Amino acid sequence: QVQLQESGPGLVKPSQTLSLTCTVSGGSIATNYNYWSWIRQPPGKGLEWIGAIHNSGGTIYRPSLKSRTSISRDTSKNKITLQLTSVAPEDTAVYYCARSKTIGAQTITRGTVDRGEYDYWGQGTQVTVSS
DSSP: OOEEEEEOOSEEOTTSOEEEEEEEESSOTTSSSOEEEEEEEOTTSOOEEEEEEETTSOEEEOTTTGGGEEEEEETTTTEEEEEEOSOOGGGOEEEEEEEESOOOHHHHHHOOOOGGGEEEEOOOEEEEEOO
């Protein structure tokens, strides 16, 4: 059984860099044909796809967030990291990591999320951007 657990600071000040970690257990992030995505849900809004890293190490990002986003991995620790720079209050959200076999074109271009494409999700971690 694959399990994902997000961790990171609950409060970040505007203009700072948000760093979150997704710890994966029950399966390697470097094997099989999987994408490991970061997804967020702002208060009162739907899920928004941020970006993903493939088991090969390649990354893809939502164009509107690409300039501020970096996703990396540590295969020795089976962890995936999200960094989001120059955060603002509109980056306040619950942040999730999730696994899927594919990433659709609508997801990449518009950030839409089809829950059916993901087989495993973390429980999510609340991040608030405030001074």
